[in-house]
Amino acid sequence: MSNIQPTAKPVVALAGALALALTLPGCASFDGKKGCSSAGCAADEQVATEVQTSLDSHPELGPPGQIQVAALNRVVYLYGTVSNDLQRAVARSVAIESSGDAKIVNSIQVTEK
Numbered sequence: 001m002s003n004i005q006p007t008a009k010p011v012v013a014l015a016g017a018l019a020l021a022l023t024l025p026g027c028a029s030f031d032g033k034k035g036c037s038s039a040g041c042a043a044d045e046q047v048a049t050e051v052q053t054s055l056d057s058h059p060e061l062g063p064p065g066q067i068q069v070a071a072l073n074r075v076v077y078l079y080g081t082v083s084n085d086l087q088r089a090v091a092r093s094v095a096i097e098s099s100g101d102a103k104i105v106n107s108i109q110v111t112e113k
Helices: 009-028 036-055 085-098
Strands: 067-071 075-082 103-106
Touching: 036 075, 036 085, 036 103, 075 085, 085 103
Parallel strands: 075 103
Antiparallel strands: 067 075
């Protein structure tokens, strides 16, 4: 037998249905093979390329490719290492300027503290 009171079962069912409903819209644009819908992937690839090109054109951030860029569902992810906090902030600023209205997740690590 369940420990849930009979009057609580509809509430638990409603909570489960709500949780499921909130997760399904994200699945509509996600393709397990590619990671996103075809139209979304093309836009994400374009944004990632533009941000990567902009970052690579800033020698003060290190050699090209020092910071890597990925994009998924209009979110740009920055990875890599820089020497100091100022470089990390500059990289984020460059990404904001070149990504349009995409959200930026800055995961760049600073090697010197």
